[in-house]
Amino acid sequence: MLLRRLPTDILMTMLLLTAIVSSSRAETIGSLVINDDVEIEIRQFGDPAATAIIWFACNQGEDSVEFETARKLAGKGYRTYFPDMLSAHFLSQLPSNIARVPADEVAAVVLHILQHSNANQIYLVAGARAAVPVLRGLADKRMQQASARLKGALLITPRINQKTPEPGAEPVYIDAVGLSVHPLLVLEGERTPNRWGLPHLSAALAKSGSKVRAELIQGVRGYFYLRDDQTDAEAEMTRNLDLLIHDNLEKLGSL
Amino acid sequence: MKMRSVAGALFGLLLLLPAHPAGAARGQLKVYQGELVSPRIELNDINGQPHSLTDYRGNIVLVQFWATYCTPCRKEMPTMNRLIEKMQDKAFRIVTVNMAESKQQVLRFLDEVPVNFPVLMDNDGSTLGQWKVFAAPANFILDKNGEVIFTLYGAIEWDSPEMVEQLTALADR
Numbered sequence: 285m286l287l288r289r290l291p292t293d294i295l296m297t298m299l300l301l302t303a304i305v306s307s308s309r310a311e312t313i314g315s316l317v318i319n320d321d322v323e324i325e326i327r328q329f330g331d332p333a334a335t336a337i338i339w340f341a342c343n344q345g346e347d348s349v350e351f352e353t354a355r356k357l358a359g360k361g362y363r364t365y366f367p368d369m370l371s372a373h374f375l376s377q378l379p380s381n382i383a384r385v386p387a388d389e390v391a392a393v394v395l396h397i398l399q400h401s402n403a404n405q406i407y408l409v410a411g412a413r414a415a416v417p418v419l420r421g422l423a424d425k426r427m428q429q430a431s432a433r434l435k436g437a438l439l440i441t442p443r444i445n446q447k448t449p450e451p452g453a454e455p456v457y458i459d460a461v462g463l464s465v466h467p468l469l470v471l472e473g474e475r476t477p478n479r480w481g482l483p484h485l486s487a488a489l490a491k492s493g494s495k496v497r498a499e500l501i502q503g504v505r506g507y508f509y510l511r512d513d514q515t516d517a518e519a520e521m522t523r524n525l526d527l528l529i530h531d532n533l534e535k536l537g538s539l
Numbered sequence: 540m541k542m543r544s545v546a547g548a549l550f551g552l553l554l555l556l557p558a559h560p561a562g563a564a565r566g567q568l569k570v571y572q573g574e575l576v577s578p579r580i581e582l583n584d585i586n587g588q589p590h591s592l593t594d595y596r597g598n599i600v601l602v603q604f605w606a607t608y609c610t611p612c613r614k615e616m617p618t619m620n621r622l623i624e625k626m627q628d629k630a631f632r633i634v635t636v637n638m639a640e641s642k643q644q645v646l647r648f649l650d651e652v653p654v655n656f657p658v659l660m661d662n663d664g665s666t667l668g669q670w671k672v673f674a675a676p677a678n679f680i681l682d683k684n685g686e687v688i689f690t691l692y693g694a695i696e697w698d699s700p701e702m703v704e705q706l707t708a709l710a711d712r
Contacts, residue, residue, distance in 0.1 A: 448674050448692055448693075449671075449673040449674050449692075450569070450573070450690060450692055451604075451670070451671070451672060451674070451677035451678060451679055451690040451691070451692055452571060452573040452574075452575050452670060452671050452672075452677075452679065452687060452690050453573045453671055454671060454673075455673050475606070475608040476608070477606065477609075477638060477672065477673055477674050477675045477677075478673065478674075480638070480664055480667055480668060480672060480673055481673040484673075505608055
């Protein structure tokens with residue numbers, strides 16, 4: 285209900301607290317207040333760098349794979365931002381909740397970071413259902429006119445269907461699919477039926493001009509790094525998630 | 540306090556109700572309204588023997604697309620074994636198609652979950668593409684002329700009395 289009551293025309297009012305908590309020199313927390321009543325905490329990993337990542341994740345605990353990966357990426361010269369879109373609405377960190385985040389708040393966060401970061405290239409990263417708000421954000425007109433430094437989005441095993449595809453029927457996606465103009469790189473697990481929908485998904489994503497590339501991650505199932513029942517191959521790929529992201533951001537940058 | 544007791548009792552009652560009461564759509568055959576017309580299968584089974592769907596004409600056929608990484612598939616296959624036993628005197632067959640996994644992966648799975656119906660190998664995924672399969676398990680019920688009449692996504696107990704009755708009615712028609 286709170287999400288629905290929020291006005292769509294959101295104004296960024298101020299940036300608060302640039303460095304409150306620091307578990308290492310390069311880890312800081314800031315917060316962005318939108319429209320006077322929505323405060324979004326933004327965690328930063330890594331020193332200011334030429335390449336920045338804005339990672340929309342529903343899993344942001346201290347020991348989360350995402351934070352651990354961001355620490356490794358910091359060592360490779362990336363600065364990673366984690367906007368906590370859920371806590372702002374008192375929502376628990378669940379995949380089902382991340383899809384409820386308003387698109388205009390995603391756009392506000394990205395535009396704010398674009399404005400305040402000196403990075404030459406900025407990428408969005410999202411996995412599983414977090415791809416929903418990212419695609420909705422990219423469909424926002426302000427985002428489509430955003431700086432050319434926004435190089436696109438890396439979608440890791442995105443789950444953006446309206447519902448599970450019925451046998452014998454094409455998948456049906458959320459409305460924002462096909463409304464973006466930025467480059468998109470989709471990574472899908474080799475061991476998931478969703479891989480067979482990649483050509484269909486790529487065509488749908490490209491409808492408004494996005495350049496789209498789709499690739500398989502060998503030996504893993506969907507949202508492998510979020511699973512409790514990881515296989516050895518999935519655990520290994522999770523440990524190397526930083527390399528996977530690094531390699532694929534380079535591909536995304538060249539689209 | 541009294542309100543809280545009433546609320547607690549109602550909540551407890553809700554917990555006792557079945558998660559999917561009779562009549563719910565979940566786990567039921569769904570009338571197919573898609574675009575597949577006389578879909579074909581021309582594949583070899585795990586032993587290298589060729590199979591054509593036309594060989595099954597005159598039977599009601601359950602065609603299932605599955606994968607070894609699909610946990611529900613693993614759970615429901617024993618119920619399919621029992622279904623084929625219960626329907627052995629009927630014009631009913633089961634054909635399953637593995638979703639482009641290696642022979643080694645499939646054999647390892649079948650070692651753990653033996654089956655008594657054909658397992659066809661869609662090595663390049665072209666057949667599942669033609670059938671528009673994007674989830675597993677994906678089930679199709681074909682009439683005696685090879686046309687898709689029902690579909691069902693997800694795992695069920697195929698040998699439940701209700702399902703056996705429904706499939707028997709189709710086979711006897």
